[in-house]
Amino acid sequence: MTTLPSAYQPSQVEERRYAQWLEAGYFTADAHSDKPPHTIVIPLPNVTGSLHMGHALDHTIQDAITRRRRMQGYEALWLPGMDHAGIATQNVVERQLAAEGLSRHDLGRERFVERVWRWKEESGGMITGQMRRLGNSVDRSRERFTMDEGLSLAVQTIFKRLYDDGLIYRAERIINWCPRCMTALSDIEVEHQDDEGELVSIRYGDGDRSIVVATTRAETMLGDTAVAVHPDDDRYRHLIGTEVEVPLTGRRVPIVADDHVDPEFGTGAVKVTPAHDPNDFEIGQRHGLPSLTIMDERGVITASGPFEGLDRFEARPAIVAALREQGRIVAERRPYVHAVGHCSRCDTVVEPRLSLQWFVRTGPLAKAAGDAVRDGRVRIEPPEMTKRYFDWVDNMHDWCISRQLWWGHRIPVWYGPDGQMVCVGPGEEPPTGEGWRQDEDVLDTWFSSALWPFSTLGWPEDTPDLRKFYPTSVLVTGYDILFFWVARMMMFGLYAMKDRAPEDAVPFRVVALHGMVRDEHGKKMSKSFGNVIDPMDWIERYGADATRFTMARGANPGSDVPVSEEWCAGSRNFCNKLWNAVRFALLHGAHTNGPLPEPSQCTAVDRWILSRLQQVITEVDAQFEAFEFAKVCDLLYHFAWDDVCDWYLELSKPVLTGDDPAAAEPVRRVLGHVLDQLLRLLHPIIPFVTDELWTALTGGESVMIADWPTADPRWQDPAAEAEVATLQKVVTEVRRFRADQGLRSGQRVAAQLHGLAEAGISDHEPLIRSLARLDQPGEGFTATGTLAVTDQVTVALDTRGAIDVAAERARLTKDRAAAEKEAAGCRAKLSNEGFLAKAPEEVVAKVRQRLATAEAELARIDAALAALPES
């Protein structure tokens, strides 16, 4: 028999266990097995990233799901990998270059990309090693990277198909431009923040032909090609069709009527800058206005004149000053707080910019993505999130997918010398010859991420993996990337797999969304708050299991998860509690050999814990299915700690440590079984300590490959549960009395127990005596205190002295008040005709029962009070 140290030491266990699991190949899924598949693809972390608390939560959930499915007999695949993270990675390497005084342009495209690859090999993917420390049972033999050969082929394949289907197009549009990253961004890569600006009203033109417009971006007036008003606005009706001069430019522009203008806002007249504002662009389209680009890709004014060469934020006040000088500033509102778009990568203010870019026509794809949820092929958990999903897919703009970066999948389109454009599919040779060149841009990182559920399984080849493991079973991720990733996987998955039956084309059956990890006060973790916790730090100090348990324990579906070091310490304590429970059990011969004894050979205590176990198995299973990990943890925590440790082990101690092997044997077997099952149930959440303990307890190979428990209704035993409940009440009441009377726990007290037979618990008298520390009455026994515990059981104690009557009276008085309140509440209900008429019968019966109990309680307390000597 293994001897275990007296405290659980994660560092002695984790690395060794993980190596064994790997060695045994438990994580490697078999595409050719007969088992039903269960697939999770990991939300691909950035290659630049290291493991943070968000991953710890996300991975704990996925590992728990995967481990349980594996135990349930599924061919469970958890597929890991990483994202090349276009902008983020390029930024990292560019910063390195900058430290050497270089820019990527000094290296040129080819050498720069080589350099990024080298960075990736040397310093990227730190997270992979950290996932091992968390205990993740990912199948590393299937690990993928979005820039690897297979995935690049998948990208090219789907691009070509979408292009040929007219779902990818190139067009000049207003896009979000980051002047620092020098690339286009999609709508969701822009974060709106409330910034302080200034709303200035500027007079265009002179005299009665003048018109006042309002703007927060005065510098864009250099590119104005019209002023727009609402067609029904009487103030300006007479001006429609006339021309007005744009100050500082000498340019005369038309005044046009457009429904888009809100007459209520500002002056009701809008300056129109088609090249630098999305709305204005559309107005320009409708009215055939020219687009004047007045700013370059760095945000520097290019319009010739006094402002040329100024940065946009220098030009703005300069232009306002010039206008003021001319007396054209009619009004200024400052500060004027309004939402301004910022680059989600570098926080630079985004500049709307007219630019030639590639787009995905999202209409039909988004429709399909919405329908898959609408018709139930994909379920979103928790359901409240579904509306957000619909809001987005039903109102999606076309997706700008080209990025002016070097790190990423290059757009597979070649341009010819005479304006030809050829999209090159996989296996096709790009056109050669004078003047042909490939598009310079790369694809949005999220483009390849959108293929993740099938590109990782070998698509576009028809591989065994793809056949076995697609669609994936559940996608686990934070609600923050519902739009970035989930909706796009839906669009591309349904599109790429459209040859399959509709229910099997979806990328996943269920989307299980969790929240964000926050600090103990619910605040976002951020470097500026200084409240960031490194999960590796917790793993070092409290162990991976404690870290995981803390995550799972806070994981209510869709809601944020506050964590703190104290809670992690609590989780560590729980692991240690389990450790010591098993240690104790092994010390006293608990085992899992042979079948369980028949119920008739078991004591009521054994039948009680087995009955409880069945309930816990059933409930834990249901909560797992509902992604209610916090409830799974809560159930198991209390079953393990309260039922098993505090009661069952204590109740079993006398027989286990006694000298009657025949009596001890069934208990050893039952205890072994209960712990065996408990460890299995806990294994998905806390894999290391459970495997260490389970193998020590059972001698089995690993709990990882043990069967998942199923409830056995034969062991349900309400009678045993009632019996133990009474026993517990007697023990608890005696303990209360002892505490109130200041009797030390080591102090033996003689007592007579009356009414145990009537209460059906006379078998348990020795147990009650042992747990309540009551001796047999001896010579000269004098009952100085009498406790009425239930309406049947009373305990007469010889406290070897007068009891503290005041304390006893105080306790009884308090109990009496509670009972009185309870009784009064019940009586009120039972005298209510409406209640009697309308409430369900079982509710009424329950209230009657409660009243009877309360009244018996009252009678008992009154008797006890009357029996108290005068103080």
Added chain:
RNA sequence: GGGCGCGUAGCUCAGUGGGAGAGCACCCGCCUUACAAGCGGGAGGUCGCUGGUUCGAAACCAGCCGCGCUCACCA
């Protein structure tokens, strides 16, 4: 501005139509040989406010107050 969500014990949160709960923190007593990372006992809440529905509301509805998240082309 639109949408969503939250307000329950000191803190963080469960509970969503019939007896107010958990963890941590707190108070009292214990080194009772599995565990002091522990054991036993205890205190603490007009469930944000107001009204409504109901025999019955922490839960359902309306309004209000406070907070958070999210989307957004009012220049």
